[in-house]
Amino acid sequence: MSAVDSCGAPEQSAPIPASVDVEKETVITGVVSSGDGPVGGAYVRLLDSTGEFTAEVVTSPAGQFRFFAAPGNWTLRALSRQGNGDASLAADRGINEIAVAVA
Amino acid sequence: MSRESALVTADWAEQNIGADNVVFVEVDEDTAAYDGGHIAGAVKINWKTELQDQVRRDFVNKEQFEALLSSKGIGNDDKVVLYGGNNNWFAAYAYWYFKLYGHGDVKLLDGGRKKWELDGRPLTKEEVSRSATTYVAVHDQDLSIRAFRDDAVKAIGVLNLVDVRSPDEFAGRLLAPAHLPQEQAQRPGHIPTAVSVPWSKAANEDGTFKSDDDLRELYAAAGLDDSKATIAYCRIGERSSHTWFVLKEILGHSDVRNYDGSWTEYGSLVGVPVAVGDEPGNA
Known part of the structure; x- marks a missing residue:
């Protein structure tokens, strides 16, 4: 069982490897969805507070993505066959959940 | 060197699937990506287990590189077209390896897997087998x-x-x-x-x-x-x-x-x- 399970994090976030200490990490996780539901295979980029690219992941079949960032302001940008979309958040240490809609 | 000598477009690649002496090679960080669907005929190179020495922190040496390419069915005269996920990071890394060991004709697919997928171009899970070759590196590492x-x-x-x-x-x-x-x-x-x-x-x-x-x-x-x-x-x-x-x-x-x-x-x-x-x- 990972630390995340014991924190009761909602099931829609991407699983965290047991070796990762979520007390020390700033995890940004969530789901990309369109009007038809979760979008798997979407490309999600994490942009820093200046809009500069920091990382990119591909969503799981259930539309999940996950980043290890640092506390601060971040923007997520998703590209997919179903369309593109953005979402922003202020992240703190621990698990930060955010949904990204594409259209 | 120039864009024309180093890159191929997705259109070119799609038109040259199955062409003689053209070998597509997928190189990923997430090495499971290939198994979920790849360009038809493409072979996979695992950057971690196949391009790195498994004991020391270093690259595969010349003999290991030759053995790898031989087993993948890549010949000295083949045009190698590399592509992958993560915006072609590991494909570019492999490109650099191919240059280190002097491969003549190697290209990067512009946009890699991402553009290919976003364009909705065809991917297949069909298993690829190529007959082994006897690959000989042109020189040792070009330092x-x-x-x-x-x-x-x-x-x-x-x-x-x-x-x-x-x-x-x-x-x-x-x-x-x-x-x-x-x-x-x-x-x-x-x-x-x-x-x-x-x-x-x-x-x-x-x-x-x-x-x-x-x-x-x-x-x-x-x-x-x-x-x-x-x-x-x-x-x-x-x-x-x-x-x-x-x-x-x-x-x-x-x-x-x-x-x-x-x-x-x-x-x-x-x-x-x-x-x-x-x-x-x-x-």
Whole structure:
């Protein structure tokens, strides 16, 4: 069982490897969805507070993505066959959940 | 070198699936990506288990490289077209390997897997088997394109050092790209006098490379001195392969080396200078 399970994090976030200490990490996780539901295979980029690219992941079949960032302001940008979309958040240490809609 | 000699477009690639003497090779960080669907006929190279020595921290040597390519069914005269995920980071890394060992005809697929998928081009799970070849590397490692830690230290204040990690990694606020856990052994920061030009500034959102004019402007604005040799580095040498590719293969700079030890090595060295913050810092 990972630390995340014991924190009761909602099931829609991407699983965290047991070796990762979520007390020390700033995890940004969530789901990309369109009007038809979760979008798997979407490309999600994490942009820093200046809009500069920091990382990119591909969503799981259930539309999940996950980043290890640092506390601060971040923007997520998703590209997919179903369309593109953005979402922003202020992240703190621990698990930060955010949904990204594409259209 | 030029864009035309180093890159193929997705259209070209789609038209040349199955063409004689053209071998598509997928190289990924997430090596499971290939199994979920790949370009028809493409073989897979696992950058971790097949391109790295499995004991020492180093590349496969010439004999291992020859054995690898032979087993993949790649011949000396084949046109090798590399592509992959992560905006072609590991495909660019493999491209650099192919150049280290002198392969004649090697190209990168512009946009890699991402553009291919976003375009809705065909992928297949069909198993690929190619008959083994007897591949012979043209020469041993071409060290004119590879930098080691002492080269990086000597370059401080003397040569162009380009740090291609994200601005937060450059400044020391993050230790790894943000899709990876951050706990690391090395010190955060960058090599003093290195300019920060994140690899991502050289690519469009769909993973294709920016135009030659945009690329020239990018490095000029960052203060890259054309009259000097350049060493590019990142965290483990794969993103800097992407920038090495841009400077050497697309823009045709004559003396560009990739420091593959990069920050995981440099940031762990005892006694070397380190700069933190957003500025290059002093020698």
